[in-house]
Amino acid sequence: MDTPFSKLGLCDALAYGVQEKGYTQPTAIQAQSIPLILAGRDVIGSAQTGTGKTAAFALPIIQKLGGHGKLRCLVLEPTRELALQVEEAFQTYAKFTDLQITIIYGGVGYGKQLEDLKRGMDIIAATPGRLLDHLEQRNCSLADIDILVLDEVDRMLDMGFLPDVKRIVQHTPKSRQTLFFTATIPPEIAELAGWALNNPEKVEIGRQRAPAETVSHGFYQVVASQKFDLFELLLKQTDFKSVIVFTRTRMGADRIAQRLKRSGHTAAVMHSDRSQRERVEALQGFKSGEFEMLIATDIAARGLDIAGVSHVVNYDVPENAEDYVHRVGRTGRAQSTGDAFTLVTEDDVRNARSIERYMGVGVERKKIEGFEYIYSALFDENAQPAAPKKTSRLHRGVRR
Numbered sequence: 001m002d003t004p005f006s007k008l009g010l011c012d013a014l015a016y017g018v019q020e021k022g023y024t025q026p027t028a029i030q031a032q033s034i035p036l037i038l039a040g041r042d043v044i045g046s047a048q049t050g051t052g053k054t055a056a057f058a059l060p061i062i063q064k065l066g067g068h069g070k071l072r073c074l075v076l077e078p079t080r081e082l083a084l085q086v087e088e089a090f091q092t093y094a095k096f097t098d099l100q101i102t103i104i105y106g107g108v109g110y111g112k113q114l115e116d117l118k119r120g121m122d123i124i125a126a127t128p129g130r131l132l133d134h135l136e137q138r139n140c141s142l143a144d145i146d147i148l149v150l151d152e153v154d155r156m157l158d159m160g161f162l163p164d165v166k167r168i169v170q171h172t173p174k175s176r177q178t179l180f181f182t183a184t185i186p187p188e189i190a191e192l193a194g195w196a197l198n199n200p201e202k203v204e205i206g207r208q209r210a211p212a213e214t215v216s217h218g219f220y221q222v223v224a225s226q227k228f229d230l231f232e233l234l235l236k237q238t239d240f241k242s243v244i245v246f247t248r249t250r251m252g253a254d255r256i257a258q259r260l261k262r263s264g265h266t267a268a269v270m271h272s273d274r275s276q277r278e279r280v281e282a283l284q285g286f287k288s289g290e291f292e293m294l295i296a297t298d299i300a301a302r303g304l305d306i307a308g309v310s311h312v313v314n315y316d317v318p319e320n321a322e323d324y325v326h327r328v329g330r331t332g333r334a335q336s337t338g339d340a341f342t343l344v345t346e347d348d349v350r351n352a353r354s355i356e357r358y359m360g361v362g363v364e365r366k367k368i369e370g371f372e373y374i375y376s377a378l379f380d381e382n383a384q385p386a387a388p389k390k391t392s393r394l395h396r397g398v399r400r
């Protein structure tokens with residue numbers, strides 16, 4: 001077979017499989033990583049979300065493992081949602097093989113996981129805590145791991161998982177091949193990479209700090225008391241298919257979902273106070289179109305692959321500029337286009353500017369025609385607001 005994927009060294013069954021999924025060309029990270037992984041190299045990769053990273057490691061791993069045998073591949077993920085997504089991708093790409101793949105994560109019973117481990121798996125996608133439980137109870141062994149994938153390592157660091165990750169790595173053989181993915185490399189991660197990787201090849205795709213070029217961004221300045229009204233009008237004027245709305249707090253997410261439901265929208269909520277079952281239901285309902293909106297805290301921002309998200313709304317500006325990139329990365333994935341709306345109040349000006357500095361580009365300040373804006377000093381700052389001014393309160397209530 002002669003396809004762009006087989007030219008990277010993938011066998012016919014996998015090349016057919018990806019063609020069947022409608023992938024005609026490998027993405028940049030796939031083109032660079034697949035030959036390296038097939039050649040047995042350790043890889044340290046940084047790529048924007050939505051770049052096809054999962055297939056970049058899953059396809060060559062499936063080829064290397066070939067058929068059913070011992071537990072030879074472990075993929076560690078920071079969240080259950082990401083672990084689920086990776087497991088699903090492996091299941092899809094490995095459809096034509098007899099490889100056994102499962103997922104190990106917390107917040108659910110042990111029954112099915114124990115059954116799977118007893119039956120014998122080839123590939124496991126796992127979150128660190130539950131996997132350590134199983135290792136301590138000797139339910140599984142990592143002694144035959146050939147390929148270890150540490151994914152979204154910077155997120156693992158944020159969540160305090162690095163000590164667990166190190167303990168897990170120590171259960172695997174030194175001779176393993178290690179694939180390491182992280183968007184940023186602060187000192188703790190550089191140290192972990194130095195320890196876990198053997199002469200790695202670096203794969204860096206695009207500018208790390210900017211979201212996909214297919215996303216158009218807008219900052220909508222508004223006083224806090226008018227936020228929801230502006231948001232509703234924005235929705236009304238927008239031809240959206242599916243929207244993810246990000247809030248800073250769990251309570252905020254619940255509150256907005258309720259207000260949206262009252263005005264006739266279908267909305268699901270996803271944050272860490274929700275049970276695992278509720279989170280899975282919310283995500284599945286959103287993916288299937290049962291809910292037109294998903295209201296989420298940053299738990300959903302990283303790496304989640306949801307096809308066809310037409311719009312991302314930052315109801316609250318994220319405090320961390322990097323989270324902005326991850327949030328808006330939920331739309332415009334894999335060459336499709338998307339819009340990202342961000343509501344900016346007086347209190348958010350500083351964070352909004354730090355997002356622009358982080359991305360290295362300015363974001364257009366947009367206004368909605370026909371909205372009765374309450375005046376704020378925000379609006380005097382035009383396209384490039386300076387440091388936050390304290391005058392806005394004086395002007396509140398004065399309509400323009």
Ligand code: AMP
Pocket residue numbers: 022023024025026027030049050051052053054055303304305307333334
């Ligand atoms: P990921 O970055 O792994 O989360 O992948 C983002 C999305 O891109 C997923 O929906 C994949 O199914 C899709 N995708 C992966 N590889 C390709 C490709 N070569 N062509 C088109 N879409 C792809």
